[in-house]
Amino acid sequence: MTNKINFKRKYWLLIAAFSGFLVLFVLGLLKPEPKMLANIDTSPLVDVVQVELRQLDPVIIGYGRAQPKENWRAISEVTGRVIFRHPELERGRTLSKGTIVLKIDPVDYQLALAQSRSNLKSAELELDRVKLNKRAYQQSRAIELGRIEIAKKELKRKEQLKQQGLVSSSELEAQRNSVLAQEQTLWDLDSKLALIPTDTEVAEANVKVAQAKLRESERSLARTEVTLPFDARIGEVNAELDQVVNQQEKLVEAHDVSEMEVTANMSLFDMRRLINSTTGQPMLPGETVPDIRNLNLSAQITLEVGQQAFVWQGTVDRINDSIDTDANTIGLTVKVMNKLGNFNPKTEAPLLKDMYVKVDVTGDSQITLVVPSRALHGNKLYVVTDDNSLRIREVEIAYEQDGFSAIKSGVKANESIVLSDILAPTDGMKIRRAADNAKQPDARTGTQL
Numbered sequence: 001m002t003n004k005i006n007f008k009r010k011y012w013l014l015i016a017a018f019s020g021f022l023v024l025f026v027l028g029l030l031k032p033e034p035k036m037l038a039n040i041d042t043s044p045l046v047d048v049v050q051v052e053l054r055q056l057d058p059v060i061i062g063y064g065r066a067q068p069k070e071n072w073r074a075i076s077e078v079t080g081r082v083i084f085r086h087p088e089l090e091r092g093r094t095l096s097k098g099t100i101v102l103k104i105d106p107v108d109y110q111l112a113l114a115q116s117r118s119n120l121k122s123a124e125l126e127l128d129r130v131k132l133n134k135r136a137y138q139q140s141r142a143i144e145l146g147r148i149e150i151a152k153k154e155l156k157r158k159e160q161l162k163q164q165g166l167v168s169s170s171e172l173e174a175q176r177n178s179v180l181a182q183e184q185t186l187w188d189l190d191s192k193l194a195l196i197p198t199d200t201e202v203a204e205a206n207v208k209v210a211q212a213k214l215r216e217s218e219r220s221l222a223r224t225e226v227t228l229p230f231d232a233r234i235g236e237v238n239a240e241l242d243q244v245v246n247q248q249e250k251l252v253e254a255h256d257v258s259e260m261e262v263t264a265n266m267s268l269f270d271m272r273r274l275i276n277s278t279t280g281q282p283m284l285p286g287e288t289v290p291d292i293r294n295l296n297l298s299a300q301i302t303l304e305v306g307q308q309a310f311v312w313q314g315t316v317d318r319i320n321d322s323i324d325t326d327a328n329t330i331g332l333t334v335k336v337m338n339k340l341g342n343f344n345p346k347t348e349a350p351l352l353k354d355m356y357v358k359v360d361v362t363g364d365s366q367i368t369l370v371v372p373s374r375a376l377h378g379n380k381l382y383v384v385t386d387d388n389s390l391r392i393r394e395v396e397i398a399y400e401q402d403g404f405s406a407i408k409s410g411v412k413a414n415e416s417i418v419l420s421d422i423l424a425p426t427d428g429m430k431i432r433r434a435a436d437n438a439k440q441p442d443a444r445t446g447t448q449l
Contacts, residue, residue, distance in 0.1 A: 043430040046420040054370040058363040062264030068255030077223040080104040102226035113217040120210035127203035141189040148182040264359035265329040273399035299334040369407040382418035
């Protein structure tokens, strides 16, 4: 009985399956064929945009750390005990120009100065003595010349008297000896006068040596006081009260707070594009050495603190003497003046040492051909002609900025270029513009786009 029931069930299942296939077959035969559309354009559908003339300011961006333009290190030039330390001499403090921050015991240098003054006075007295001797010798020589003249006349008279037998031979010889004695005295005076120029030179040299030692003693005494050469922010301090310091020992570091520098690393490629975009003369008048200060460049330094940004205006000062071989970049140094007067700490910030900032360097504002950078394929643009043909053009790129590229040559204003990617583009191929084909039927389905 059970076998009969199972057989009937299988029989009806086979009939149901056959009926289903029969229905599907009939429906397929009754379905109408798809309507074929004629003249369907199968060329690629692309987005296009026109080449524009636009005013752009060529900008390159780099990053660097701020450093003071002037750093000052106080190195001890004398030895001694520190007898004064400015109460505000602490790291981070700002002190004004001319402030005495340290004093070293000056007693030994005051004694040396007094001795140098004494030595100078002695040397000056010796020079005066030599000059006085010269005048005395010259006067004595004049007197001796007169005496010799008289003695020679007396000798001549006695020789005549001797011939007459009026004087003795001994008296005549005595007169001759007197003349010789006078000549000897004159010779001694001439010898002393001959030495006067040498004595004067030696005395003058001794005076100069004494003067030099006096100046050295004065400098050594002045070096016992350490004075700030400019308005400075104090850095490292290595001197304490009553500390004995030696020569060449570093005491204080400080830097000028009024002017800072930032050396930002810039791409060589970007630097060349920026320089090529400027109209300034990169040469100094009458010279052949390039100077970037002659280019019309401006700089802006930005410090981002959370959601707030602080901005300073700077000037481009110089380019590093070499490139960074690892990153193939070059350092561009920008000078920044810190605003110190009427400073509001709530809304402003000073540019401090080692701050990491962004540097924007801007060239001359120019009217130039501009295309979206994503339309470029290397140095090529896909230009769409009036008959919707594709032309592949090589272009010369001036620079890129904010997603746009400035084009020197290769295209004209108002020409249409392709923004979309095209698979295997060829010169002269037909394309469809998306704006012109919004209502064209799809070639595969015949439906409206």
